[in-house]
Amino acid sequence: MSKPSKPKPATEPTVFVVDDDPQVRKSLCLIAQSVQLNVEAYETAQDFLDNYRPDRPGCLVLDVCLPGMNGLELQSRLASLNIHLPTIIVTAYGEVPMAVRAIKAGALDFIQKPYGRQEMVDRIQEAVSRDLAQRQENRKRDIAAARLASLSRREREVMDLFVAGKNTKKIATLLNISAKTVDFHRWNVLEKMHAKNMVDLAHYVARHLKSPPDPSSG
Numbered sequence: 001m002s003k004p005s006k007p008k009p010a011t012e013p014t015v016f017v018v019d020d021d022p023q024v025r026k027s028l029c030l031i032a033q034s035v036q037l038n039v040e041a042y043e044t045a046q047d048f049l050d051n052y053r054p055d056r057p058g059c060l061v062l063d064v065c066l067p068g069m070n071g072l073e074l075q076s077r078l079a080s081l082n083i084h085l086p087t088i089i090v091t092a093y094g095e096v097p098m099a100v101r102a103i104k105a106g107a108l109d110f111i112q113k114p115y116g117r118q119e120m121v122d123r124i125q126e127a128v129s130r131d132l133a134q135r136q137e138n139r140k141r142d143i144a145a146a147r148l149a150s151l152s153r154r155e156r157e158v159m160d161l162f163v164a165g166k167n168t169k170k171i172a173t174l175l176n177i178s179a180k181t182v183d184f185h186r187w188n189v190l191e192k193m194h195a196k197n198m199v200d201l202a203h204y205v206a207r208h209l210k211s212p213p214d215p216s217s218g
Helices: 022-034 045-051 071-080 093-104 117-149 153-163 168-175 179-193 198-208
Strands: 014-018 038-042 058-063 087-091 109-112
Touching: 014 022, 014 045, 022 038, 022 117, 038 045, 045 071, 058 071, 058 117, 071 087, 071 093, 087 093, 087 117, 093 109, 109 117, 117 179, 117 198, 153 168, 153 179, 153 198, 168 179, 179 198
Parallel strands: 014 038, 014 058, 058 087, 087 109
Antiparallel strands: none
16 A cells, blocks of 8 residues: 555545556556646555545546455445545456446446556546536535525525515515515625625526525415
């Protein structure tokens, strides 16, 4: 097992290599390092699990046939832990059917041994980019969810109705409150959700939150 001397910041992407062949591990480490990526290599799936933290971005380059827990079992274990690290399967010719199973289970791609350096570089960079983009999107959703949670029950009702296309007068009637009170809640919603106006808010909700139900329906 090859690991860095000290932990890297969680924001730096790392290529995690899991392969029981020392020559393959060395080759993959050199490839990742050639494009200035951090890399950690492990001989077994259990070694990787014992050292990986879900907050660490990057990708997993995974052999199918491993001692103990195999690549498919590791993939299943990660899924059960709600860890969705983009995974590239590296496989010998005879293991292709297993690699296809891994793809169906969510792996990003598989590459047969022997592989070309540029092919591997391209796949790794694509996988890392995908993971960073997904993590950024997840952070935006978390922020949006926190903003939504800061709304009072009445503010949420007013927001949902505005997003559903209702105007101030209609909302006032539906909620049995004055138009002035609707406007008061509307401005509070805009401030808490960091939106410029209700159109901007509608786009924000569509991008980062599930569409809110229409409180007037049902």
